Each structure stands twice: as C-alpha cells, then as structure tokens.
Amino acid sequence: MTTDAAGTNPLRIGVVGAGGNTRLHHIPKLQAIAGVEVVAVANRSAASARAVAEEFGIPRIAEHWTDVTSAPDVDAVVVGTWPDHHARVSIAALEAGKHVLCEARLARDVAEARAMVAAADARPDLVAQVVPAPFTLALDATVRRLIDDGFLGDLVSIEVVERGGFADRAAARTWRQTTEFSGVNIMSLGIWYEAVLRWVGPADRVTALGATTVPQRPAAGGGVEVVDVPDHLDVLAALTGGAHLSMHLSQATGLGPQNAVHLFGTDGTLRIADGVLSGGRRGDAALAAIDVPPAEAIGWRVEQEFVGAIRGNERIRRTTFADGLAYMTFTEAVGRSIRDRRTVTLDEL
Structure with a gap:
C-alpha cells in the first residue's frame, strides 16, 4: 500500500x-x-x-x-x-x-x-x-534573483574560502578522511559546488592542488591509520559562462580571514558569511546587508519535499540525483587534477 x-x-x-x-x-x-x-x-x-x-x-x-x-x-x-x-x-x-x-x-x-x-x-x-547542500538554502533564491536582475553586471569570479582552524593531530581518523568510505569527496567541496550550480551553472575545466597535512592518525586499538583525503585544498575552475571559480578549503590553517563566499561582477559584489547575504554596487563605500524576502527564504524542507513529491503535490528541487551527479563529476575532476597534476575538463568524465 x-x-x-x-x-x-x-x-x-x-x-x-x-x-x-x-x-x-x-x-x-x-x-x-x-x-x-x-x-x-x-x-x-x-x-x-x-x-x-x-x-x-x-x-x-x-x-x-x-x-x-x-x-x-x-x-x-x-x-x-x-x-x-x-x-x-x-x-x-x-x-x-x-x-x-x-x-x-x-x-x-x-x-x-x-x-x-x-x-x-x-x-x-x-x-x-x-x-541538498544546506549552507545557502535560505539565500539561494535571492542570490539567483539578484544575478538575473543584473545586480552584479557581468559575473567575473566566485571565490569560496572556508577554513576550519589548525588541525588536531591527536584526533582519530573519521570516515570523511578515508577514500574507502568517502570516495572522491573532499571536505565541503561538493557542498559549495552544489550552491554554485544553483546560482550560475557548471564548470567545464578545473585545476587543483591538495595536501594531507596529517597523513596518519591514531587508531582506536593502537597504532595508526592512514589518511588519504586532503585536508587542504585549492581549486581554480572555469565556469561555462566564462567566469572563474576559486575555492580554498582547509582543515589545517587557523587565524585566517573570515570564512566567506564572494560573487564579484563588473558592477557589483555579493558576499555570504555566517548565513548573512550582503552586497554593494559600483559607487558604494562598503557592503551592506541585503534583506531576504520571506517568500525567498525557503530554507530546509527536505523531508516535506520528499513526502510532497511522493504524494504528487510537488517535484524534487533540492536535490535530484542528476544534480548530485553534476557535483560528483566536478569533485572527481578535482581529485583527478590533484592526482595527475594537470587541468582536467569535466567532459573527460
């Protein structure tokens, strides 16, 4: 039934x-x-x-x-x-x-x-x-509307910076730090790229550098376990629309600038930091907070959407398996770039 x-x-x-x-x-x-x-x-x-x-x-x-x-x-x-x-x-x-x-x-x-x-x-x-990637769910609709309305002008680049502080070398290995369980997924790479997909669409090529600053961690029963997922990552990608995407993700660096995402355009800038959307346009002295209308602040409704789609009342928007394949393709391209030390086009995958 x-x-x-x-x-x-x-x-x-x-x-x-x-x-x-x-x-x-x-x-x-x-x-x-x-x-x-x-x-x-x-x-x-x-x-x-x-x-x-x-x-x-x-x-x-x-x-x-x-x-x-x-x-x-x-x-x-x-x-x-x-x-x-x-x-x-x-x-x-x-x-x-x-x-x-x-x-x-x-x-x-x-x-x-x-x-x-x-x-x-x-x-x-x-x-x-x-x-779905949760970090920007309540902001995505507003960001997309502002882009469509020309707030940025022509998009020049998107810059993602996320640091988790200095690495705790005494901590045990987690499933996220081994490819056996996590695969090609690296820190929050796929999460942020999924947000980029919502705003502006995919990348077509990528160059990446990755480092594992803590290559071994203590095992629960004694000895050590190998860590084979990078804890420090730099990515430079070309978006299909012509803009650049740079991503700096690290669980090994501390006391750096505030974690934030910036969207830079020829006429304006948007910033997302601590869940707050800010922006400014040519001639402004500084960025200012942007109000997100309640109708656009959709937020987390994963379970409601799942049940609603099963009951035939709506369709899945956040997130389809096809969208998941899109971010997995980017993530694997990043891993291949690190491994092969070259630029990788997503079409290769």
Whole structure:
C-alpha cells in the first residue's frame, strides 16, 4: 500500500543508517508529517539500531539493510549511511519499488553516481532525492534573483574560502578522511559546488592542488591509520559562462580571514558569511546587508519535499540525483587534477 496525494494512506518509511543528519533531521521531521510512519531501522550494529528505535519509537529493528529495502511494508527508504553504501542501498531500494531519500554526498565517485541516476531514471514512478547542500538554502533564491536582475553586471569570479582552524593531530581518523568510505569527496567541496550550480551553472575545466597535512592518525586499538583525503585544498575552475571559480578549503590553517563566499561582477559584489547575504554596487563605500524576502527564504524542507513529491503535490528541487551527479563529476575532476597534476575538463568524465 502506498500513500495517495491527500495522504489518506500511510507512507511507511524504512531507515538504513541512522547517522547524525538522520537522527537530527530525517527521522523526527518525517515523523512530524501527518500520515507518515517510520516502521523499521537498520544500523551498523543491532545495538545501535536498537538505541535509535528506542529513541524514536520505531517498531522494528532490521538485522541487515536488505531486510529494509526488500520489506513489503516499506514504501520509502532513507539512506543515512556513509557514502560507501549510498549506491548499493539506493539502487536496491529503487529496484524493489521504494522511493529513496539519500544522504549527501550522493556517492563515492562518478561511476556510482551514474548508476544511481540510471536506477532512478528506470523508475520514473518513484521519487529519488539526495539531501541538498544546506549552507545557502535560505539565500539561494535571492542570490539567483539578484544575478538575473543584473545586480552584479557581468559575473567575473566566485571565490569560496572556508577554513576550519589548525588541525588536531591527536584526533582519530573519521570516515570523511578515508577514500574507502568517502570516495572522491573532499571536505565541503561538493557542498559549495552544489550552491554554485544553483546560482550560475557548471564548470567545464578545473585545476587543483591538495595536501594531507596529517597523513596518519591514531587508531582506536593502537597504532595508526592512514589518511588519504586532503585536508587542504585549492581549486581554480572555469565556469561555462566564462567566469572563474576559486575555492580554498582547509582543515589545517587557523587565524585566517573570515570564512566567506564572494560573487564579484563588473558592477557589483555579493558576499555570504555566517548565513548573512550582503552586497554593494559600483559607487558604494562598503557592503551592506541585503534583506531576504520571506517568500525567498525557503530554507530546509527536505523531508516535506520528499513526502510532497511522493504524494504528487510537488517535484524534487533540492536535490535530484542528476544534480548530485553534476557535483560528483566536478569533485572527481578535482581529485583527478590533484592526482595527475594537470587541468582536467569535466567532459573527460
């Protein structure tokens, strides 16, 4: 049984992987929607699945993720695992006739992302959504409107700077710091590029340098674990519209300038910093805060959009699997540029 447009029939959700975002957002916000039930959860261990089930009142614990994707009483699957399981779980769920909400980043690499898009395209009757890049959700519509209205003039460049402070060399390795689990994803690279896609569209070529300033981290059982994902990254890309994109991301540098994104044009500048949009035009002495109309401040509505799309009341905008493939293509191009020490065109991928 599946839900209808009015939500008369219950929509039954199964969860595979109850990570931080899933516990903070997906489970409670889905449970808050009328006619939605979270009926099963599978996690990395039976004990952790039981803890999640008890916390959120989920009636069934699944021993293996396939027990969720194949369950006849599950209409939709939330994939909250690390990226190494995103493709296999999402594809299995779609092939079993389940709608899918997959945690970001979409996959480990372009090959997995393409397979996910193909699985979604093969089932146009199902909803396939990847969790959107969250940093600018409440600002994206206003930024796009200002660009379309000519606030910037001709776009010259977009500059992204994000530093996380000096590296803690004593900290244990996380899943984000190993390609085994994270794949080609590097820090917040895909998040910021997804925002750029919303504003101005894609890049066509990229040159990148990456460094791993802490190549080993202490292992829980003694010894060390290898870190093979860069913690310091510089990217220079050419956008298809002719402007430049530069991205400086680091988890190894401290006491630098404020983290911010700037969009520079021939006649104006926009800045996003600490969730605030500012701007100024030729002749202004400084940037000033820009009011974001309530109608444009859409913000986080991932779970509502997922359910609304399943019920036929709206379409997925933030974010489709195809959009996820677009940022995965850029991310893999960055990784290839670092590895091969050359400029990489996205068409190569």
